[in-house]
Amino acid sequence: DARVTQTPRHKVTEMGQEVTMRCQPILGHNTVFWYRQTMMQGLELLAYFRNRAPLDDSGMPKDRFSAEMPDATLATLKIQPSEPRDSAVYFCASPERETGFGEQFFGPGTRLTVL
């Protein structure tokens, strides 16, 4: 069963704390997207990796957010320090093709609440 997995599924933290979210893309998929979803903004693309290299992270607040892909089976999104406005659901996705507008497979998301 090829799926994208994400951990943790839920995270509640206090303002100022560091938060790390993890994503395991579908084996063999070399591209990973990180999205943030809120009621007001909908789904926003934060960062985009291919073959572990960042291709576009223009949607990500640089001062507090960082994204990495240390190996082909793990992508991480870190927020330090976290703020209440970061409360959202964070999804990662891996598309069926490295290029092109193919189907994206989404993980279940990490619901982050920053108090």
Added chain:
Amino acid sequence: LAKTTQPISMDSYEGQEVNITCSHNNIATNDYITWYQQFPSQGPRFIIQGYKTKVTNEVASLFIPADRKSSTLSLPRVSLSDTAVYYCLVGDNAGNNRKLIWGLGTSLAVNP
């Protein structure tokens, strides 16, 4: 960047056909049209993709007129389990997934 416009919400009843229309006036020649479905507490799930005319799969049909400035997702005989948010996206097929704009989607409520 191609932007899409969809109704915020729609209501329907079990057994009816539901058509959700999306406007994309600035669609480019290389752009494809894709629809996703999202249930609460889940990530979006791919439904269907097309370039022109009509595409049909086991769950939906996608109608695209000749000028491609709009598209219509058709869900035949909806059931309660089709209650979800539906997103229309346009994007080219040349490695530019990062330029997709998702928006807020259409919230479909299917009533008994």
